Amino acid sequence: xxxxxxxxxxxxxxxxxxxxxxxxxxxxxxxxxxxxxxxxxxxxxxxxxxxxxxxxxxxxxxxxxxxxxxxxxxxxxxxxxxxxxxxxxxxxxxxxxxxxxxxxxxxxxxxxxxxxxxxxxxxxxxxxxxxxxxxxxxxxxxxxxxxxxxxxxxxxxxxxxxxxxxxxxxxxxxxxxxxxxxxxxxxxxxxxxxxxxxxxxxxxxxxxxxxxxxxxxxxxxxxxxxxxxxxxxxxxxxxxxxxxxxxxxxxxxxxxxxxxxxxxxxxxxxxxxxxxxxxxxxxxxxxxxxxxxxxxxxxxxxxxxxxxxxxxxxxxxxxxxxxxxxxxxxxxxxxxxxxxxxxxxxxxxxxxxxxxxxxxxxxxxxxxxxxxxxxxxxxxxxxxxxxxxxxxxxxxxxxxxxxxxxxxxxxxxxxxxxxxxxxxxxxxxxxxxxxxxxxxxxxxxxxxxxxxxxxxxxxxxxxxxxxxxxxxxxxxxxxxxxxxxxxxxxxxxxxxxxxxxxxxxxxxxxxxxxxxxxxxxx
Amino acid sequence: xxxxxxxxxxxxxxxxxxxxxxxxxxxxxxxxxxxxxxxxxxxxxxxxxxxxxxxxxxxxxxxxxxxxxxxxxxxxxxxxxxxxxxxxxxxxxxxxxxxxxxxxxxxxxxxxxxxxxxxxxxxxxxxxxxxxxxxxxxxxxxxxxxxxxxxxxxxxxxxxxxxxxxxxxxxxxxxxxxxxxxxxxxxxxxxxxxxxxxxxxxxxxxxxxxxxxxxxxxxxxxxxxxxxxxxxxxxxxxxxxxxxxxxxxxxxxxxxxxxxxxxxxxxxxxxxxxxxxxxxxxxxxxxxxxxxxxxxxxxxxxxxxxxxxxxxxxxxxxxxxxxxxxxx
Numbered sequence: 001x002x003x004x005x006x007x008x009x010x011x012x013x014x015x016x017x018x019x020x021x022x023x024x025x026x027x028x029x030x031x032x033x034x035x036x037x038x039x040x041x042x043x044x045x046x047x048x049x050x051x052x053x054x055x056x057x058x059x060x061x062x063x064x065x066x067x068x069x070x071x072x073x074x075x076x077x078x079x080x081x082x083x084x085x086x087x088x089x090x091x092x093x094x095x096x097x098x099x100x101x102x103x104x105x106x107x108x109x110x111x112x113x114x115x116x117x118x119x120x121x122x123x124x125x126x127x128x129x130x131x132x133x134x135x136x137x138x139x140x141x142x143x144x145x146x147x148x149x150x151x152x153x154x155x156x157x158x159x160x161x162x163x164x165x166x167x168x169x170x171x172x173x174x175x176x177x178x179x180x181x182x183x184x185x186x187x188x189x190x191x192x193x194x195x196x197x198x199x200x201x202x203x204x205x206x207x208x209x210x211x212x213x214x215x216x217x218x219x220x221x222x223x224x225x226x227x228x229x230x231x232x233x234x235x236x237x238x239x240x241x242x243x244x245x246x247x248x249x250x251x252x253x254x255x256x257x258x259x260x261x262x263x264x265x266x267x268x269x270x271x272x273x274x275x276x277x278x279x280x281x282x283x284x285x286x287x288x289x290x291x292x293x294x295x296x297x298x299x300x301x302x303x304x305x306x307x308x309x310x311x312x313x314x315x316x317x318x319x320x321x322x323x324x325x326x327x328x329x330x331x332x333x334x335x336x337x338x339x340x341x342x343x344x345x346x347x348x349x350x351x352x353x354x355x356x357x358x359x360x361x362x363x364x365x366x367x368x369x370x371x372x373x374x375x376x377x378x379x380x381x382x383x384x385x386x387x388x389x390x391x392x393x394x395x396x397x398x399x400x401x402x403x404x405x406x407x408x409x410x411x412x413x414x415x416x417x418x419x420x421x422x423x424x425x426x427x428x429x430x431x432x433x434x435x436x437x438x439x440x441x442x443x444x445x446x447x448x449x450x451x452x453x454x455x456x457x458x459x460x461x462x463x464x465x466x467x468x469x470x471x472x473x474x475x476x477x478x479x480x481x482x483x484x485x486x487x488x489x490x491x492x493x494x495x496x497x498x499x500x501x502x503x504x505x506x507x508x509x510x511x512x513x514x515x516x517x518x519x520x521x522x
Numbered sequence: 523x524x525x526x527x528x529x530x531x532x533x534x535x536x537x538x539x540x541x542x543x544x545x546x547x548x549x550x551x552x553x554x555x556x557x558x559x560x561x562x563x564x565x566x567x568x569x570x571x572x573x574x575x576x577x578x579x580x581x582x583x584x585x586x587x588x589x590x591x592x593x594x595x596x597x598x599x600x601x602x603x604x605x606x607x608x609x610x611x612x613x614x615x616x617x618x619x620x621x622x623x624x625x626x627x628x629x630x631x632x633x634x635x636x637x638x639x640x641x642x643x644x645x646x647x648x649x650x651x652x653x654x655x656x657x658x659x660x661x662x663x664x665x666x667x668x669x670x671x672x673x674x675x676x677x678x679x680x681x682x683x684x685x686x687x688x689x690x691x692x693x694x695x696x697x698x699x700x701x702x703x704x705x706x707x708x709x710x711x712x713x714x715x716x717x718x719x720x721x722x723x724x725x726x727x728x729x730x731x732x733x734x735x736x737x738x739x740x741x742x743x744x745x746x747x748x749x750x751x752x753x754x755x756x757x758x759x760x761x762x763x764x765x766x767x768x769x770x771x772x773x774x775x776x777x778x779x780x781x782x783x784x785x786x787x788x789x790x791x792x793x794x795x796x797x798x799x800x801x802x803x804x805x806x807x808x809x810x811x812x813x814x815x816x817x818x819x820x821x822x823x824x825x826x827x828x829x830x831x832x833x834x835x836x837x838x839x840x841x842x843x844x845x846x847x848x849x850x
């Protein structure tokens with residue numbers, strides 16, 4: 001009988017056995033309604049909830065309700081800028097689509113409204129705000145003629161008058177020549193922002209066509225942008241005046257910070273939130289006020305209208321769901337880790353490996369069949385995710401449909417490789433299906449939470465972002481972001497680089513996993 | 523033993539030579555040696571944790587041994603495990619199959635693991651399913667079967683590739699008498715087809731009836747080996763003979779004391795309450811005439827009214843060797 005064995009066995013049959021094992025693995029799923037139910041229900045539930053939260057169904061745009069308290073009794077010259085008027089600021093912000101303002105007349109009433117959840121927070125304009133706007137709009141400059149020479153051909157007074165007239169939209173001049181030194185000594189306590197000093201031999205130099213100079217003394221701490229703007233304006237006007245009178249001299253504006261001085265405190269207004277308001281909402285409201293108010297009152301010169309346009313660097317503007325989709329679509333495939341470990345541990349617990357060990361099945365056939373079956377399930381999860389995200393407004397920005405499809409397939413294969421390597425590596429740790437069912441979340445949660453699958457990385461602090469950079473799942477998210485959000489082709493070096501990193505991670509984990517699993521099987 | 527000659531020794535199905543298996547400090551198997559001939563049913567008895575299943579695990583290529591050698595069909599279970607696996611079938615102690623799959627699907631699945639021809643496998647599966655009376659449950663999921671049916675399925679999965687050597691680890695544990703009998707009948711049929719069977723069991727009657735030879739293992743060591751008859755004859759408490767004897771009590775007691783001097787008598791005493799004289803004798807059945815003669819010789823005035831014989835059992839053998847019953 002022993003010699004007849006060959007008659008019953010045909011060829012090596014490895015492929016046939018792998019197919020049989022794979023089909024068996026899949027059969028176990030579809031013949032187990034609970035497992036199949038969980039496998040399908042979990043991603044459906046997840047994507048429905050995520051879709052409702054971040055999707056654009058029903059035009060459900062979050063409206064921020066904000067209180068408004070104008071406690072300012074001062075006024076400003078509204079001809080300089082109509083938006084120095086707090087009431088005008090109210091109108092412009094209230095006009096924003098997802099903002100609803102409501103005016104209150106005391107902090108107490110606004111706090112009560114916040115506690116009653118009528119508003120998310122309130123903004124408070126203190127007394128002196130409008131006056132402060134006007135005051136801070138102009139740069140107050142003291143003009144000090146410190147030159148003992150006098151030009152016979154060019155009038156300094158005429159130049160001063162010209163300067164005052166030509167820069168009155170920006171500068172307010174005050175001739176302090178009579179008390180120049182005193183002002184200089186008391187500069188910090190004065191109302192001046194700067195002192196323009198006509199230096200020695202200025203008049204003599206003009207008559208002889210020499211290059212001459214003035215010094216612009218400013219408060220220490222002034223931004224370079226503002227300093228250069230002031231110097232540039234002064235240089236253009238003063239040189240323009242003398243050149244128009246055929247002077248051959250060039251007038252240089254030297255700048256120098258006054259020692260011991262400092263710039264004025266910024267004009268303050270306040271915003272208040274209850275502690276229960278999320279950091280994200282706080283951040284959105286803060287950014288909204290700061291950008292809109294700064295935008296309308298802080299432009300110079302005032303003759304030019306400014307408009308802030310927010311757009312996407314590549315492709316069209318995307319909604320929140322599309323922005324997060326790269327991570328979201330990896331969630332379904334990620335959950336297979338749990339199922340894979342449960343199956344591997346249960347086959348050990350049920351003695352299947354023991355029985356198979358006495359058959360002609362080889363280790364690699366069991367491993368390959370698990371990979372094939374689980375990869376099929378991973379693609380099923382992916383299909384569920386994609387088909388559910390579309391109705392919620394997922395609008396991927398792709399280079400081409402072919403690049404997107406090939407990229408997704410290749411990316412998911414790599415991701416599957418990693419997930420299944422991890423499953424083989426973790427199986428010996430959890431040992432039995434009961435432990436695996438719960439324990440696997442210790443691994444899954446950080447892998448999902450910190451890699452951008454659940455939350456965009458931008459929501460996290462620097463330390464967590466650094467952790468994310470070493471997680472292999474992060475590279476899968478980056479691949480999908482480039483493919484589905486940034487509209488890059490599959491051949492993009494960045495995508496290939498991230499796929500390469502994911503491949504290296506997966507290979508290392510897979511090798512560890514295979515060795516650990518082979519030992520575990522016994 | 524010269525291993526190189528083993529493959530040429532055609533009548534040996536498998537053998538183990540100084541086999542050891544240690545789990546850390548625990549010596550599960552501690553240097554056992556035995557051989558099993560082709561077509562033989564070899565019983566392997568021992569209490570729980572004695573090393574029976576570990577021995578099967580090594581012989582079926584599931585566990586590597588710590589020391590010694592195991593040869594199946596002349597092939598080393600480590601070096602030539604692929605060849606060994608073609609020869610063996612295993613019926614594990616636990617029911618090992620897929621609960622979600624039907625009876626037929628399970629048999630086919632495990633058959634495919636041996637690359638049996640598709641048509642041959644179908645025929646074989648149907649034949650086995652019918653043989654153990656599961657034809658009506660052919661399409662039923664394994665999880666829906668009764669305990670006895672599951673054991674039968676467990677058995678035929680191990681036989682689906684028609685192995686020459688079969689390792690049966692407690693095949694009838696927990697089964698009703700009817701199912702046990704059904705499995706016994708099938709095992710008799712396998713024996714008739716000259717299949718080699720390695721059987722571990724808790725049931726002494728099963729080992730007695732099915733085994734051609736058996737070995738008793740305890741604490742990882744084989745403590746006895748031989749045919750059931752030989753073991754019963756040489757080890758244990760012998761047969762138990764219960765006599766009802768009429769006559770003067772003083773004479774009876776005197777004769778009981780005398781018979782204790784006989785070399786085959788282990789013990790003899792009178793039970794007043796039951797009016798029974800109990801004699802424990804090696805090969806008691808063979809010696810029964812001699813014992814009756816002893817009591818009924820002329821002049822003793824003793825008369826045998828009734829006699830009952832309880833044959834020596836493997837249970838007694840086991841008890842004598844290990845000091846405890848098999849199920850302790």
